[in-house]
Structure formats: structure tokens, C-alpha cells
Amino acid sequence: MNRFFYSALLYLLSPLLIVYLAFRAIKSPDYLGRWGERFGLTRLKSTDLLIHSVSMGETLAAIPLIRLIQQSHPELSITVTTSSPTGSAEVRKAFGGSVQHCYLPFDLPWCVNRFLRQLSPKWCLIMETELWPNLVAIAAKRGVRLMLANARLSAKSAAQYAKRPKLSQPMLQRLDVIAAQTQVEAQRFIELGVSPDRVTVCGSLKFDLSITPERLANAKLLRQTWGRETSPIxxxxxxxxxEFDAMLTAHRQVLAQWPDALLIIAPRHPExxxxxxxxxxxxxxESVRRSENQPVTPKTQVLVGDTMGELLTFYGAADQAFVGGTLIENGGHNPLEPVAMGVPVMVGPNHWDFAQITQMLADAGGLRIVGSAQELGLNLIQYFETPSQRQQAASAGLAVVEANRGALQRQFALAQSLIKA
Structure with missing residues (x-):
């Protein structure tokens, strides 16, 4: 399939995009609004730099990079796009009115053309692997210089690209700069046809996650507020x-040994x-919902973390953590967040989106891979039984984070070279 047939197929399926938004809106009202942005219909100001940061995880990783660019180039106007309401909320919280913000339009040629014609950017940074054939092609045709920042490419994604070389290869070859997270991922891009001189190994921005003393203090204070300083959390x-049932099954195992144990369960998506x-x-x-400000009492067994922006604080208030999307075939989420908050972490076997980071943490002893609810429960119990072992794992994870910092400065240097070229 080449880009012509890809675009034709998108146009044929475009009515389903409305169905998709309506379906998402049933579960998450945030999807009800701003549909004009999804189709490139919103009036926008022209901009110097376009940055697409996808969803919440990519946005959190991108925020320090965007701030560095703002500090070094206050003369630049910046537009930051996302694809999800959670990412949108993070952009607005971090930058307010200092950047222009909207959703990235669907990859329909008409929508992308109108969007880029209004913005008329000189440069574009795309986070991780959020590559869209029409966006890249039309931007390149308009003379926009393109950088794929914090680039990751799993073996699974690389295989999918390799199956469609007429669509993927021209797209990848139009990228001027690729800041790959690891050497393995850099090699995958090169094997797919990207010139080696356009690929630089920079490490992951996620290692540069900044945890303020205030956030750590708030996490400890939250635990004290619950009266659970000595209870397993x-x-x-x-x-x-x-994965919901698996988490509750594991928690029953823990409760059988520690009746005062508390599980904080935080779904990935608000819906x-x-x-x-x-x-x-x-x-x-016995449960309470965080969003309803219900008090956590000595009888509370489960706290439902149904708020946005508090997950890091929850990690800091706990003794250990499991990161989801890994007991199902999803690819997983960032295990560095609980590690950076000083707790050991567990994940399931399906963690390919963070394979290298997971392996580094596992090799150091800061992370364990579990295959079932039963195995998760046994590992939780073992760590609760031996606080010294738990602390050793937490310290090992923190050491990995500290040893791999620096990706922010390396990727900023590449962004600088792109802007100055």
C-alpha cells in the first residue's frame, strides 16, 4: 500500500471517525468537544515550531524539552498538539497561554493540508512513534524540517513498517533527524531505510523525569493523612x-496476611x-473513590484513583507498584515513574513498548516481571515481608535512573541543530 491508497482508504472510512469520537465520548465526555480541531477546521495562528506530543505519557516526557526550547528561543512561537484529552490537559497545565494548543487533525490529506497551511511552521518535532504518512509527507513538501524526538521503535512496530515499505519507507526517509532512545531502535530505523547520518542515539527523556522535593513531601503527607504510615500500601x-480482576485477586492474597493493606488502583484512561x-x-x-474526597479509613481496602495528575503522588505514598498494560497485550507503560518516586516496580510479560528500560531495571534488581495475578501477589507479599529487600530494590532502580540521565540535553542539542539549520 502506498500513500495514495492509504489516503483513499482513510477517506472511505472517514464516516467511522465520527462514530469513533461519539463512542469515546460515551465513556469520556472530554471527547465530545473540539471536533473541529480533529478535522483541521479550527482557526489557528501561524507558528514557528510545531510539536506533537500525542497523549499524557509523551506530553510529560516532552514538557522539559519544550521548556528548554522556550528558554533558549523566547522569540519562537510554538504550537503543541496532542491526540487525547489527557495529553491536552497536561499541555494546558504546563504552559497555559505561552503556547498555542489544539488536537492534531486526523491524517486525512484535506485536514492536514488546511492545518499546516494555517500554521505554516518552519520546524516540527514529533514525539516517540506518532508518525502519520500524510502529516510527514505534506509537511516535508512545504519545506518543514522534521525531527522524531525520543524515538522508540519496538520489534513489533518495525515488523509492521517492514510489511508496508511503499507507505512507511518514504515517510521515514523524510525525517531530517531521529533521536533514538537506544542503539537497538536506531538500528531498526536504519534497517527500514533511514540514512544512518540522520539517526542519533540519545537515550530516553523519561529518565530525565524531574521529581521535586515538594511532590515527595506531599506523597508522604498523603500517607499520613490516611493514617497508614505502617500499613502495607x-x-x-x-x-x-x-487487568482489574488480576489486581484485585493479588490484593486478596495480600489482605489474607495483612488485613490493613491498601491497594490504590488507577486506570490508564479516564473513561x-x-x-x-x-x-x-x-x-x-471496602473502597472509596479519590474523586469524591471520601476519607480513607482503617477499614478501607481499595482506593480508586479516579483523578488526573496524581499517579506519581500515589506511587510516592506507596511501598511498591505494578505498572499496567503488561498482563494484557498492550505493550505497557512507563515503569520509571514509580522507580523515580523511590518504590520497586513489577510489570507483566507484555512490556514491549518499554523493553529496553524494563530490562535495564530488571537486570539491576529494581523491577520484577510477573506472569499472573498469583505471581504478582506472591511478589507483593515477599516485599512486604522483607522491607530491607524492598528498599534495596528501590535503591537499585533509582541508581539506573541517575545513571541514564542526560537524554534531555542531548535531544535539546539535536533540536537546536534542526532550528539553526
Whole structure:
């Protein structure tokens, strides 16, 4: 399939995009609004630099890089786009009115053309692997210089690109700069046809996650507020449907040994907040919802983390964590977040989106890979039984984070070279 047939197929399927937005809006009202942005219909100001940061995870990684660019180039106007409401919320919280913000339009040629014609950017930074054939092709045709920042490419994604070389190869070859997270991923880009002189290994921006003393203090204060300074606490973060039952099964194992244990379960997507609360209640757990400001009492067994922007604080208030999207075939989420907050972490076997980071943490002893709810429960119990072992794992994880910092400066240097070229 080449780009012509890809675009034709998108046009044929375009009515389904409305269905998709309507379906997402049923579960998450945030998808109800701003549809004009999704189709490039919103009036926008021209901009110097366009940065696409996708969803919440990519946006959190991009924020320090964007701030460095703002500090070094205050004369530049910047537009930051996302694809999800959670990413949008992070952009607005971090930058307010200092950047122009909107959703990135669907990759329909008409929408992308109108969008880029209004913005008329000179440069474009795309985070991680959010590559769209028409966006890249039309931007390159308009003379926009393109950088793929914090680039990751799993073996699975590389295989998908290799199956469609007429679509993927021209897109990848139009990128002027690729800041790959690892040497393995850099090699995958090169094997797909990217010139080696356009690929630089920079490490992951996620290692440069900045944890302020204030956030750590707030996490400890939150635990004190709950009256759970000595109770076992663990977090199931960024979990998906298909993992809810496993988390609760593991927690039953923990409760059998420590009746005062607390599980904080935080779904990945806001549209799952009600679903997980219903599952928890249906299984008979004593639970409260964070969004309702209900007090955590000595009887509370599960706290439903149904708020945005608090997951890092939850990690810091806990003794250990599980990162979701890994017991199902999803690819996983960032295990460095709990590690940076000083807790050991567990993930399931399906962590290919963070394979290198996961392996580094596992090799150092800061992370364990579990294959089932039963195995998760046994590992949780072992760490609760041996605080010294748990602290050793936490320290090992923090050492990996510290040893791999520096990606921010390396990627900023590449962005500088792009802007000055």
C-alpha cells in the first residue's frame, strides 16, 4: 500500500471517525468537544515550531524539552498538539497561554493540508512513534524540517513498517533527524531505510523525569493523612480492562496476611474510572473513590484513583507498584515513574513498548516481571515481608535512573541543530 491508497482508504472510512469520537465520548465526555480541531477546521495562528506530543505519557516526557526550547528561543512561537484529552490537559497545565494548543487533525490529506497551511511552521518535532504518512509527507513538501524526538521503535512496530515499505519507507526517509532512545531502535530505523547520518542515539527523556522535593513531601503527607504510615500500601497504576480482576485477586492474597493493606488502583484512561469502581464494589471490597474526597479509613481496602495528575503522588505514598498494560497485550507503560518516586516496580510479560528500560531495571534488581495475578501477589507479599529487600530494590532502580540521565540535553542539542539549520 502506498500513500495514495492509504489516503483513499482513510477517506472511505472517514464516516467511522465520527462514530469513533461519539463512542469515546460515551465513556469520556472530554471527547465530545473540539471536533473541529480533529478535522483541521479550527482557526489557528501561524507558528514557528510545531510539536506533537500525542497523549499524557509523551506530553510529560516532552514538557522539559519544550521548556528548554522556550528558554533558549523566547522569540519562537510554538504550537503543541496532542491526540487525547489527557495529553491536552497536561499541555494546558504546563504552559497555559505561552503556547498555542489544539488536537492534531486526523491524517486525512484535506485536514492536514488546511492545518499546516494555517500554521505554516518552519520546524516540527514529533514525539516517540506518532508518525502519520500524510502529516510527514505534506509537511516535508512545504519545506518543514522534521525531527522524531525520543524515538522508540519496538520489534513489533518495525515488523509492521517492514510489511508496508511503499507507505512507511518514504515517510521515514523524510525525517531530517531521529533521536533514538537506544542503539537497538536506531538500528531498526536504519534497517527500514533511514540514512544512518540522520539517526542519533540519545537515550530516553523519561529518565530525565524531574521529581521535586515538594511532590515527595506531599506523597508522604498523603500517607499520613490516611493514617497508614505502617500499613502495607501498593499501587496498580495505568491498568486496563482485562487487568482489574488480576489486581484485585493479588490484593486478596495480600489482605489474607495483612488485613490493613491498601491497594490504590488507577486506570490508564479516564473513561474506565467508573468501570473499575464498579468492579471493586461488585467484588465486595471496602473502597472509596479519590474523586469524591471520601476519607480513607482503617477499614478501607481499595482506593480508586479516579483523578488526573496524581499517579506519581500515589506511587510516592506507596511501598511498591505494578505498572499496567503488561498482563494484557498492550505493550505497557512507563515503569520509571514509580522507580523515580523511590518504590520497586513489577510489570507483566507484555512490556514491549518499554523493553529496553524494563530490562535495564530488571537486570539491576529494581523491577520484577510477573506472569499472573498469583505471581504478582506472591511478589507483593515477599516485599512486604522483607522491607530491607524492598528498599534495596528501590535503591537499585533509582541508581539506573541517575545513571541514564542526560537524554534531555542531548535531544535539546539535536533540536537546536534542526532550528539553526
Amino acid at each position: 501498593w499501587v496498580a497504576g495505568s491498568v486496563h480492562p482485562g 474506565q474510572f467508573n468501570s473499575v469502581a464498579q468492579v471493586v464494589a461488585a467484588q465486595g471490597f
